Amino acid sequence: MHDPLTFSDWAGERRQRIESVLGRVLPGDDSAAPRLAQAMRYATLGGGKRVRPLLAYAASEINGADIDRVDACAAAVELVHAYSLVHDDLPCMDDDALRRGRPTCHIAFDVATALLAGDALQSLAFTVLAGVEDGGACALLADAAGHRGMAGGQQLDLDATGQTLDVEALTRMHSLKTGALIRAAVQLGARCGTALAAADAEALDRYANAAGLAFQVADDILDVAGSAATLGKTAGKDAVQRKATFVTLLGVTEAERHLRVLHDRAVAALAPFGSTGQRLRDIVDWIVLRSS
């Protein structure tokens, strides 16, 4: 099955698709709490690279899933991601005023509304997912979002304030903070098609692990090399906050080498999937290209 679209066209089409799905599942002005609905829409719509939905759509292609079924999974992981950004930007966390080139949610609204919008976005992710998928899918997403996943990683990040993590600890932190949800996006997408053999599921998870970490290393490289325009947030912020990054620990050259290793690992993991893994391959290529 040959998909004639370039990756850029494919990603553009899928981004439009997820934007429309998110617009449909998010509450509108007829909501019981219109200000909350506005904050939820503001935080979710109109921007973002949509890496996680792209991963869900791409993963669903390896075993021939119906794309309509993938929408809920793609939307659910993006809603969890959007909630995490809103809470991450709050004054008690990163205290960020700019996100995706716009005022953060608590600046555009207020801190209490942003807190509730994040909370309600997490709930909405499960409403959307449970409306289509079974308890297993919900358990998978909940686990990725919670103390064993994203929230746990955020706590490790918080605990590291004023300390210098080594590469191993930094990797562990990111494998929870951003890696868990990226792995969930891939797993949920793949779950929409025919069941994978155990070895294939493991290979897919190796891909997701490597791609997720590559994404973080690329982000760290961009943070020192990029401009606010490329990054959509304040550049050099990690250095100002004196947070350990792959660049501060390894230097740019070694971080770039590490990124290539992760890229190779992700690509190698896709071997069993042949041409059906092409979009997953495209995504990890694009992740690496972003930072160069």
Place this chain on the structure above:
Amino acid sequence: MHDPLTFSDWAGERRQRIESVLGRVLPGDDSAAPRLAQAMRYATLGGGKRVRPLLAYAASEINGADIDRVDACAAAVELVHAYSLVHDDLPCMDDDALRRGRPTCHIAFDVATALLAGDALQSLAFTVLAGVEDGGACALLADAAGHRGMAGGQQLDLDATGQTLDVEALTRMHSLKTGALIRAAVQLGARCGTALAAADAEALDRYANAAGLAFQVADDILDVAGSAATLGKTAGKDAVQRKATFVTLLGVTEAERHLRVLHDRAVAALAPFGSTGQRLRDIVDWIVLRSS
């Protein structure tokens, strides 16, 4: 089937049971993020009336559910409740220092950790529920927690700051803020047994609506009449914050009359269930008695 236990003994037994279930599902010190695990346990264990778990257990008795199956539902609603209290107490919300007679989570830990603990408690609720129940149960809980339920009600409460709601608007706000989760507790409990006829499910929902509102009216009466010891939080706080309550809008005497009407409505709704509805009856009796 005659249950020989007094309500007080039954409730004590169920409270011990849910405490043990919660202790088991909450992460321990071997967690990837031990400080987060500690904050989650602190916010959830060792206190609280456990009204929602009691409602789930009681509702499950009307159609003969196996109690082991109810544990996950009871724990999930209590985890959502615990998360909402942690976030409600944050400085950007009610800014409360005391809860259940102890320092609130953000005082005992810090604001960022409390934020993450609340977030992770919400995720854990879905991990626990989805581990046993299907997507339908997850959708039910997510809806009750989100913008159409608890979070929506909290936003309406926030929006009302500095305004005076009338009784109708106050009722609408509470039917979301506390009512939605109480209804979910009852529905999830009942879902554990044999399926209810539509008319019975409606009667049960009428009970949950009335009981949830009665709980709020009783709380408002306690807030002016009670001591911090009875209430477990700072008494008279609503008056200081100049929030509309059923007592400020109606006066104590009329609020007490309203409470009796809600009690009668809840009791009447239980008629179809005969003796299997006894524990639900006991709970609404106890809710009303608390405030007298």
